[in-house]
Amino acid sequence: MSDDNTPCSYIIFGATGNLSRIKLMPALYQLDLAGKLHPASRILALGRSDWDHLDCRSKVENWIVERRPEAADAAELARFLARIDYLQGDLKNDGFYRRLAQTLAEGQTYPENAVFYLAIGPDHFGPVIAGLGEAGLFAEQDYWRRLVVEKPFGSDLKSARALQRILGRHLREEQVYRIDHYLGKGTVQNVLVFRFANTMLEPLWNRNYIDHVQITHSEALGIGGRGRFYEGTGALRDMIQSHLLQLLTLVAMEPPVSMEAEALRDEKVKVLKSIRPFADGEIDKHAYRAQYAAGSIAGATVPGYLQEADVDVGSTTETYAALKLYIDNWRWRGVPFYLRTGKRMSQRSSLISIRFRQPPQQFFRGTAVQSQRANWLLLGIQPCDCLRIEITVKEPGLDLTTRQTSLDAGLRGVDEAPIDAYEALLLDAIEGDRSLFLRYDEVDQAWQILEPILHHWREAPGPVASYAAGSWGPEESRRLFDSEEHLWRHSLDPVRK
Numbered sequence: 001m002s003d004d005n006t007p008c009s010y011i012i013f014g015a016t017g018n019l020s021r022i023k024l025m026p027a028l029y030q031l032d033l034a035g036k037l038h039p040a041s042r043i044l045a046l047g048r049s050d051w052d053h054l055d056c057r058s059k060v061e062n063w064i065v066e067r068r069p070e071a072a073d074a075a076e077l078a079r080f081l082a083r084i085d086y087l088q089g090d091l092k093n094d095g096f097y098r099r100l101a102q103t104l105a106e107g108q109t110y111p112e113n114a115v116f117y118l119a120i121g122p123d124h125f126g127p128v129i130a131g132l133g134e135a136g137l138f139a140e141q142d143y144w145r146r147l148v149v150e151k152p153f154g155s156d157l158k159s160a161r162a163l164q165r166i167l168g169r170h171l172r173e174e175q176v177y178r179i180d181h182y183l184g185k186g187t188v189q190n191v192l193v194f195r196f197a198n199t200m201l202e203p204l205w206n207r208n209y210i211d212h213v214q215i216t217h218s219e220a221l222g223i224g225g226r227g228r229f230y231e232g233t234g235a236l237r238d239m240i241q242s243h244l245l246q247l248l249t250l251v252a253m254e255p256p257v258s259m260e261a262e263a264l265r266d267e268k269v270k271v272l273k274s275i276r277p278f279a280d281g282e283i284d285k286h287a288y289r290a291q292y293a294a295g296s297i298a299g300a301t302v303p304g305y306l307q308e309a310d311v312d313v314g315s316t317t318e319t320y321a322a323l324k325l326y327i328d329n330w331r332w333r334g335v336p337f338y339l340r341t342g343k344r345m346s347q348r349s350s351l352i353s354i355r356f357r358q359p360p361q362q363f364f365r366g367t368a369v370q371s372q373r374a375n376w377l378l379l380g381i382q383p384c385d386c387l388r389i390e391i392t393v394k395e396p397g398l399d400l401t402t403r404q405t406s407l408d409a410g411l412r413g414v415d416e417a418p419i420d421a422y423e424a425l426l427l428d429a430i431e432g433d434r435s436l437f438l439r440y441d442e443v444d445q446a447w448q449i450l451e452p453i454l455h456h457w458r459e460a461p462g463p464v465a466s467y468a469a470g471s472w473g474p475e476e477s478r479r480l481f482d483s484e485e486h487l488w489r490h491s492l493d494p495v496r497k
């Protein structure tokens with residue numbers, strides 16, 4: 001059933017925080033502009049800050065104007081801001097949930113269909129879910145109640161399971177929307193469209209033709225002022241447990257029976273379950289970690305991780321993590337999947353790179369074509385959302401020499417405005433479409449895959465390897481490669497060899 005454009009209340013915990021400022025409020029404004037919010041829908045912003053309705057509206061106005069000044073139409077903005085109310089309170093206080101329930105029930109202001117959005121630190125998730133549940137706010141009658149939980153869902157398997165138990169006590173799984181905003185990105189959804197709306201590549205999409213797959217997310221930024229948060233997190237938990245393993249499932253999954261949420265999630269979880277467990281004593285052959293040292297980014301000198309504020313001098317928290325995984329199923333057996341993420345790297349980029357096998361015969365032996373280069377298929381996620389296929393062609397002229405060229409498809413026209421992932425996902429939560437949200441078994445499985453690495457790294461003594469800020473990470477991470485021939489594919493730029 002589509003709940004398209006039904007009136008609803010969006011209740012945002014942590015509405016005074018960073019996520020609300022940079023993503024949620026601007027996204028809700030865009031949805032309003034696009035006519036996707038029912039005229040009666042309302043937003044109830046919750047925070048500890050001592051604001052009233054007008055303070056809150058004025059802050060949100062500034063956030064929207066600073067984010068997308070060109071989209072901030074005065075009349076539209078005024079209409080949007082009038083939807084917002086603010087409720088001040090401490091979420092550690094039991095009385096707060098009673099007050100919230102009373103506010104929502106007062107008069108006819110707030111539609112009974114409601115999305116509760118947890119844009120608060122993960123330590124608060126459990127107590128807030130319990131508070132809302134005990135106040136009866138998840139109970140449904142002829143209206144629906146939904147909960148959006150931000151990442152991270154747990155910090156390891158044990159804490160994820162504990163959080164899930166709390167959820168299970170107060171909500172049905174159908175009410176829960178575990179967000180991974182990567183899945184709301186257009187190009188990420190394009191992986192599915194590209195694979196399943198075209199027949200051309202499907203026959204090649206397997207171990208017979210694909211040599212290996214790389215999934216890279218690199219950031220030029222460091223940890224900013226978030227030393228305390230990052231010390232307890234690290235690159236493996238922050239990026240690989242969620243975003244990169246999700247990308248891997250989309251590349252590797254079997255065609256689902258339909259694009260319905262459950263069919264899609266069934267196939268994704270099958271991939272995660274097929275990932276080969278690490279053999280005893282073999283973690284270092286599959287996982288590599290490092291920290292950025294001082295270096296230079298865009299001409300400016302930047303400090304190393306250990307010199308950042310709130311970072312322990314002897315910290316072993318990784319700012320770079322690389323993994324090699326195998327998917328033991330019929331389609332992928334023996335094909336390495338290399339996953340890599342790092343902060344303070346040379347460029348900001350998210351890229352899926354698929355390298356095809358060399359032709360079975362070197363047809364051009366004895367000619368000027370010394371060696372044939374492999375074909376690559378590249379799916380750029382950011383900053384460029386595009387698809388590129390690299391192929392070998394003959395150079396013009398009398399000699400049989402070749403060069404690489406590429407077939408490029410930009411996935412967005414110059415006149416097509418980008419849609420922020422949060423716009424898509426906030427709308428899906430209103431419409432009741434859970435296909436781009438995580439089911440609990442996916443989260444659990446992802447933690448099961450990474451748990452041995454987390455354990456191994458926790459036990460291993462420091463210091464950890466380092467790489468210069470502004471580089472593409474440590475050369476030594478090449479030790480994960482199955483073949484001397486493998487090299488990290490950093491970006492859309494052509495490879496040199």
Ligand SMILES: NC(=O)c1ccc[n+]([C@@H]2O[C@H](COP(=O)([O-])OP(=O)(O)OC[C@H]3O[C@@H](n4cnc5c(N)ncnc54)[C@H](OP(=O)(O)O)[C@@H]3O)[C@@H](O)[C@H]2O)c1
Binds near residue numbers: 022
């Ligand atoms: N920021 C991002 O780009 C981003 C991206 C992806 C996921 N996330 C996730 O989103 C969540 C929020 O992140 P954030 O960066 O927005 O954090 P943040 O800037 O630190 O904001 C935290 C929010 O929680 C509120 N809060 C904290 N303690 C409270 C209490 N006792 N009672 C009531 N409210 C309280 C704060 O209210 P006051 O300020 O009014 O005290 C503030 O609104 C986290 O789970 C994070 O992992 C963030």
